[in-house]
Amino acid sequence: MGSIISAESDSLHYKDYDSLPDPRRVWVGAPGSREEGLGRLVLLTPEVVANAAATCIKTGRRTSLNWELTKLDIANFNRAPAQHHIVSLLNGAAYDDVYIFNPQQSSQWDGLRHFSAPTPIESDPKRRLFYGGMTSGEIQDRNNTRIGIQHWAKEGICGRGVLLDYVEYAARHSITYSTFSNHSIPLHTLLDIAREQHTQFRRGDILFVRVGITKEWDQQMSETDKLAYGQSSNPQHAGLEGTEEMLRWIWNEGFSAVASDAISFEVYPEQPSYKRKGTDITVPGLFMHEYLIAGWGMPVGELFDLEELSRICK
DSSP: OOOOSOHHHHHHHTSOGGGSSOTTOOOOSSTTSHHHHHGGGGGOOHHHHHHHHHHHOSSOOOOOOOOOTTOSSSOSTTOOOOEEEEEEEGGGTEEEEEEEOOGGGSSEEEOTTTOOEEOOBTTBTTOEEOGGGOOHHHHHOTTOOTTOTHHHHHHOOOSOEEEEEHHHHHHHTTOOOOTTSOOEEOHHHHHHHHHHHTOOOOTTOEEEEEOOHHHHHHHTOOHHHHHHHHHOSSOOBOEEOOOHHHHHHHHHTTOSEEEESSSSSBOBSOOSEEEOTTSSOEEEOOOTHHHHTTTTOOOEEESOOOHHHHHHHO
16 A cells, blocks of 8 residues: 655655754645645554554553543633533423533643744744744634644544553652642653553654643642642643653654643743753753644644553553
8 A cells, every 4th residue: 555645745754853954844745735734643654554453452442531521620821611501402302512612621632723933033033933834813814724623633643552651650660749840751761661661662653641630630639729720820730851852752753643641741831951860961941842733743632531541551
Protein backbone atom coordinates (compact mmCIF):
# COMPACT_ATOMS: atom_id res chain seq x y z
CA MET A 1 0.00 0.00 0.00
CA GLY A 2 1.49 3.34 -0.98
CA SER A 3 1.89 6.24 1.41
CA ILE A 4 -0.60 9.09 1.13
CA ILE A 5 1.86 11.65 2.50
CA SER A 6 3.06 14.19 -0.02
CA ALA A 7 6.74 14.27 -0.95
CA GLU A 8 7.16 17.63 0.77
CA SER A 9 5.54 16.36 3.96
CA ASP A 10 7.73 13.25 3.91
CA SER A 11 10.90 15.28 3.49
CA LEU A 12 10.19 17.49 6.48
CA HIS A 13 8.36 15.21 8.91
CA TYR A 14 11.02 12.53 8.58
CA LYS A 15 14.02 14.81 9.00
CA ASP A 16 16.12 14.73 12.16
CA TYR A 17 15.37 17.64 14.49
CA ASP A 18 18.80 19.17 14.00
CA SER A 19 18.38 18.97 10.21
CA LEU A 20 15.17 20.99 10.14
CA PRO A 21 15.51 24.38 8.42
CA ASP A 22 13.64 25.98 11.32
CA PRO A 23 12.40 23.81 14.24
CA ARG A 24 10.04 26.61 15.23
CA ARG A 25 8.18 26.50 11.90
CA VAL A 26 7.67 23.12 10.30
CA TRP A 27 4.77 24.36 8.20
CA VAL A 28 3.98 21.62 5.69
CA GLY A 29 1.43 21.62 2.88
CA ALA A 30 -0.34 24.30 0.89
CA PRO A 31 -2.71 26.61 2.81
CA GLY A 32 -6.00 24.82 3.37
CA SER A 33 -4.65 21.44 2.26
CA ARG A 34 -5.09 18.09 4.00
CA GLU A 35 -1.36 17.97 4.79
CA GLU A 36 -1.45 21.35 6.48
CA GLY A 37 -4.64 20.55 8.36
CA LEU A 38 -3.36 17.24 9.72
CA GLY A 39 -0.05 18.64 10.87
CA ARG A 40 1.99 15.97 12.63
CA LEU A 41 -0.87 13.49 12.24
CA VAL A 42 0.40 12.78 8.72
CA LEU A 43 2.67 10.29 10.48
CA LEU A 44 -0.41 8.11 11.05
CA THR A 45 -0.16 6.52 7.62
CA PRO A 46 -2.33 3.51 6.72
CA GLU A 47 0.74 1.32 7.19
CA VAL A 48 1.40 2.69 10.68
CA VAL A 49 -2.23 2.30 11.77
CA ALA A 50 -2.57 -1.19 10.30
CA ASN A 51 0.63 -2.33 12.01
CA ALA A 52 -0.59 -0.96 15.34
CA ALA A 53 -3.88 -2.82 15.02
CA ALA A 54 -2.18 -6.06 13.97
CA THR A 55 0.48 -6.10 16.69
CA CYS A 56 -0.94 -4.25 19.70
CA ILE A 57 -4.48 -5.51 20.29
CA LYS A 58 -4.08 -8.40 22.76
CA THR A 59 -6.98 -8.54 25.23
CA GLY A 60 -9.65 -6.40 23.56
CA ARG A 61 -10.28 -4.49 26.80
CA ARG A 62 -11.52 -0.93 26.31
CA THR A 63 -11.58 2.16 28.47
CA SER A 64 -12.54 5.79 28.01
CA LEU A 65 -9.93 8.50 28.44
CA ASN A 66 -12.55 11.22 28.96
CA TRP A 67 -12.72 12.93 32.31
CA GLU A 68 -16.18 14.05 33.40
CA LEU A 69 -17.44 16.99 31.36
CA THR A 70 -18.02 19.02 34.52
CA LYS A 71 -14.32 18.87 35.39
CA LEU A 72 -12.51 21.07 36.20
CA ASP A 73 -15.68 22.03 38.04
CA ILE A 74 -13.78 25.07 39.35
CA ALA A 75 -11.56 26.15 36.46
CA ASN A 76 -8.94 28.87 36.11
CA PHE A 77 -8.12 31.36 33.32
CA ASN A 78 -11.68 32.77 33.56
CA ARG A 79 -13.10 29.57 32.06
CA ALA A 80 -16.77 29.19 32.90
CA PRO A 81 -18.05 25.91 34.37
CA ALA A 82 -20.03 23.54 32.17
CA GLN A 83 -23.80 23.91 32.04
CA HIS A 84 -26.19 21.01 31.53
CA HIS A 85 -29.83 21.83 30.82
CA ILE A 86 -32.57 19.19 30.60
CA VAL A 87 -35.27 20.55 28.30
CA SER A 88 -38.77 19.07 28.29
CA LEU A 89 -40.45 18.26 24.96
CA LEU A 90 -44.02 17.22 24.13
CA ASN A 91 -45.27 17.89 27.66
CA GLY A 92 -42.68 15.62 29.23
CA ALA A 93 -42.95 12.76 26.74
CA ALA A 94 -39.34 13.40 25.70
CA TYR A 95 -36.33 15.39 26.82
CA ASP A 96 -33.32 17.05 25.19
CA ASP A 97 -29.96 17.56 26.85
CA VAL A 98 -28.33 20.93 26.17
CA TYR A 99 -24.67 21.42 27.06
CA ILE A 100 -22.79 24.71 27.18
CA PHE A 101 -19.12 24.20 27.95
CA ASN A 102 -15.55 25.21 27.23
CA PRO A 103 -13.67 22.15 25.92
CA GLN A 104 -10.56 23.36 27.75
CA GLN A 105 -12.29 22.64 31.05
CA SER A 106 -11.96 18.87 30.69
CA SER A 107 -10.43 16.23 28.40
CA GLN A 108 -9.55 17.81 25.04
CA TRP A 109 -7.07 18.09 22.23
CA ASP A 110 -5.47 21.48 21.73
CA GLY A 111 -6.15 22.18 18.06
CA LEU A 112 -3.97 24.13 15.67
CA ARG A 113 -6.15 27.22 16.04
CA HIS A 114 -5.66 27.21 19.82
CA PHE A 115 -2.14 28.55 20.33
CA SER A 116 0.23 30.87 18.48
CA ALA A 117 3.95 31.61 18.63
CA PRO A 118 5.92 34.87 18.57
CA THR A 119 6.99 35.89 15.07
CA PRO A 120 8.08 39.50 15.52
CA ILE A 121 8.82 41.81 12.62
CA GLU A 122 10.13 45.37 12.67
CA SER A 123 6.71 46.90 12.07
CA ASP A 124 5.03 44.59 14.59
CA PRO A 125 7.43 43.36 17.29
CA LYS A 126 4.57 41.70 19.19
CA ARG A 127 3.22 39.76 16.21
CA ARG A 128 2.17 36.15 16.81
CA LEU A 129 1.19 33.58 14.20
CA PHE A 130 -0.60 30.26 14.34
CA TYR A 131 0.41 27.10 12.47
CA GLY A 132 0.98 27.72 8.78
CA GLY A 133 1.23 31.47 9.33
CA MET A 134 -2.41 32.03 10.25
CA THR A 135 -3.15 35.37 11.91
CA SER A 136 -5.50 36.16 14.78
CA GLY A 137 -7.80 37.91 12.33
CA GLU A 138 -8.06 34.77 10.21
CA ILE A 139 -8.70 32.64 13.29
CA GLN A 140 -11.64 34.86 14.28
CA ASP A 141 -13.11 34.84 10.76
CA ARG A 142 -15.91 32.25 10.96
CA ASN A 143 -15.76 31.78 7.19
CA ASN A 144 -12.12 30.71 7.38
CA THR A 145 -11.83 26.97 8.12
CA ARG A 146 -8.09 26.61 7.51
CA ILE A 147 -6.25 24.38 10.06
CA GLY A 148 -9.59 23.61 11.69
CA ILE A 149 -10.33 20.51 13.74
CA GLN A 150 -12.35 19.08 10.84
CA HIS A 151 -9.14 17.77 9.29
CA TRP A 152 -8.50 15.61 12.36
CA ALA A 153 -12.15 14.63 12.78
CA LYS A 154 -12.47 13.38 9.20
CA GLU A 155 -9.82 10.70 9.66
CA GLY A 156 -9.70 10.42 13.44
CA ILE A 157 -6.68 10.02 15.70
CA CYS A 158 -6.03 6.29 15.66
CA GLY A 159 -2.73 4.53 16.22
CA ARG A 160 -0.48 2.92 18.79
CA GLY A 161 -0.72 4.61 22.18
CA VAL A 162 2.20 4.45 24.61
CA LEU A 163 1.72 5.30 28.31
CA LEU A 164 4.59 6.55 30.46
CA ASP A 165 3.27 6.34 34.02
CA TYR A 166 5.07 8.99 36.06
CA VAL A 167 2.71 8.55 39.02
CA GLU A 168 3.76 4.92 39.45
CA TYR A 169 7.41 5.80 38.84
CA ALA A 170 7.32 8.55 41.48
CA ALA A 171 5.81 6.14 44.01
CA ARG A 172 8.55 3.57 43.35
CA HIS A 173 11.28 6.18 43.71
CA SER A 174 9.82 8.08 46.72
CA ILE A 175 9.24 11.28 44.74
CA THR A 176 6.57 13.45 46.34
CA TYR A 177 4.93 16.41 44.60
CA SER A 178 1.69 18.25 44.02
CA THR A 179 0.33 18.33 40.50
CA PHE A 180 -0.74 21.91 41.23
CA SER A 181 2.85 23.12 41.48
CA ASN A 182 5.65 23.80 39.02
CA HIS A 183 6.98 20.27 39.50
CA SER A 184 8.66 19.37 36.22
CA ILE A 185 9.45 16.00 34.66
CA PRO A 186 12.79 16.02 32.81
CA LEU A 187 13.62 13.97 29.76
CA HIS A 188 15.98 11.62 31.58
CA THR A 189 13.10 10.63 33.86
CA LEU A 190 10.82 9.82 30.92
CA LEU A 191 13.59 7.69 29.43
CA ASP A 192 14.04 5.95 32.78
CA ILE A 193 10.30 5.22 32.96
CA ALA A 194 10.39 3.77 29.45
CA ARG A 195 13.36 1.59 30.42
CA GLU A 196 11.67 0.32 33.60
CA GLN A 197 8.46 -0.40 31.68
CA HIS A 198 10.40 -2.09 28.84
CA THR A 199 8.77 0.37 26.45
CA GLN A 200 10.14 0.90 22.98
CA PHE A 201 8.81 3.61 20.69
CA ARG A 202 7.76 3.49 17.05
CA ARG A 203 7.28 6.31 14.57
CA GLY A 204 3.67 7.44 14.65
CA ASP A 205 3.15 6.56 18.33
CA ILE A 206 0.72 8.64 20.38
CA LEU A 207 2.49 9.49 23.64
CA PHE A 208 0.56 9.57 26.93
CA VAL A 209 2.16 10.73 30.19
CA ARG A 210 0.31 10.19 33.46
CA VAL A 211 1.15 12.99 35.90
CA GLY A 212 -1.74 12.53 38.33
CA ILE A 213 -3.77 15.73 38.17
CA THR A 214 -7.16 14.06 37.75
CA LYS A 215 -6.38 11.72 40.65
CA GLU A 216 -5.35 14.59 42.94
CA TRP A 217 -8.40 16.68 41.98
CA ASP A 218 -10.86 13.85 42.51
CA GLN A 219 -9.35 12.15 45.55
CA GLN A 220 -7.19 14.57 47.50
CA MET A 221 -8.38 18.16 47.06
CA SER A 222 -11.09 19.74 49.19
CA GLU A 223 -13.62 22.21 47.82
CA THR A 224 -11.56 24.93 49.49
CA ASP A 225 -8.44 23.74 47.65
CA LYS A 226 -10.28 23.69 44.33
CA LEU A 227 -11.70 27.18 44.86
CA ALA A 228 -8.27 28.51 45.78
CA TYR A 229 -6.87 27.09 42.55
CA GLY A 230 -9.72 28.47 40.45
CA GLN A 231 -9.28 31.95 41.90
CA SER A 232 -5.49 32.00 41.82
CA SER A 233 -3.95 34.72 39.67
CA ASN A 234 -0.81 32.60 39.31
CA PRO A 235 -1.90 28.99 38.77
CA GLN A 236 0.78 26.33 38.61
CA HIS A 237 0.62 22.98 36.82
CA ALA A 238 3.02 20.06 36.97
CA GLY A 239 4.08 18.63 33.64
CA LEU A 240 6.91 17.88 31.27
CA GLU A 241 9.99 20.04 31.41
CA GLY A 242 10.02 22.60 28.62
CA THR A 243 13.48 22.36 27.07
CA GLU A 244 14.97 21.95 23.63
CA GLU A 245 16.22 18.46 24.51
CA MET A 246 12.62 17.48 25.28
CA LEU A 247 11.49 18.90 21.94
CA ARG A 248 14.29 17.12 20.11
CA TRP A 249 13.26 13.80 21.69
CA ILE A 250 9.55 14.28 20.92
CA TRP A 251 10.35 15.11 17.31
CA ASN A 252 12.99 12.45 16.67
CA GLU A 253 10.93 9.66 18.22
CA GLY A 254 8.30 10.48 15.62
CA PHE A 255 5.32 10.94 17.92
CA SER A 256 2.22 11.92 15.97
CA ALA A 257 0.50 13.39 19.03
CA VAL A 258 1.17 13.84 22.74
CA ALA A 259 -1.25 13.85 25.66
CA SER A 260 -1.41 13.80 29.43
CA ASP A 261 -3.77 14.09 32.36
CA ALA A 262 -1.98 17.36 33.13
CA ILE A 263 -3.72 20.68 32.59
CA SER A 264 -0.99 22.06 30.33
CA PHE A 265 0.90 18.88 29.33
CA GLU A 266 4.09 20.78 30.11
CA VAL A 267 4.95 22.54 33.36
CA TYR A 268 3.18 25.88 33.72
CA PRO A 269 4.14 28.64 33.87
CA GLU A 270 7.15 27.95 31.69
CA GLN A 271 10.43 28.19 33.57
CA PRO A 272 13.31 30.40 32.41
CA SER A 273 15.77 27.57 33.14
CA TYR A 274 16.07 24.13 34.72
CA LYS A 275 18.88 22.98 36.97
CA ARG A 276 20.27 19.51 36.49
CA LYS A 277 20.08 17.56 39.74
CA GLY A 278 23.42 17.07 41.48
CA THR A 279 25.24 19.53 39.21
CA ASP A 280 25.65 23.25 38.65
CA ILE A 281 24.42 22.87 35.09
CA THR A 282 21.31 24.77 34.01
CA VAL A 283 19.55 24.52 30.67
CA PRO A 284 17.31 27.21 29.16
CA GLY A 285 13.57 26.77 29.44
CA LEU A 286 10.98 27.40 26.75
CA PHE A 287 7.22 27.11 26.20
CA MET A 288 6.66 23.94 24.18
CA HIS A 289 3.12 24.89 23.11
CA GLU A 290 4.70 27.42 20.76
CA TYR A 291 6.65 24.64 19.06
CA LEU A 292 4.32 21.64 19.30
CA ILE A 293 1.12 23.37 18.19
CA ALA A 294 2.09 26.55 16.35
CA GLY A 295 5.37 25.20 14.99
CA TRP A 296 4.74 21.53 14.18
CA GLY A 297 0.98 21.13 14.01
CA MET A 298 1.04 18.49 16.73
CA PRO A 299 -2.12 17.68 18.73
CA VAL A 300 -1.59 18.22 22.46
CA GLY A 301 -4.06 16.37 24.66
CA GLU A 302 -4.77 17.66 28.14
CA LEU A 303 -6.77 16.47 31.15
CA PHE A 304 -7.15 12.95 29.79
CA ASP A 305 -8.39 10.54 32.46
CA LEU A 306 -5.59 7.96 32.54
CA GLU A 307 -6.50 6.30 35.85
CA GLU A 308 -8.28 3.22 34.51
CA LEU A 309 -5.80 2.91 31.65
CA SER A 310 -2.99 2.84 34.21
CA ARG A 311 -4.70 0.02 36.11
CA ILE A 312 -5.25 -1.99 32.93
CA CYS A 313 -1.62 -1.58 31.89
CA LYS A 314 -0.21 -2.95 35.16
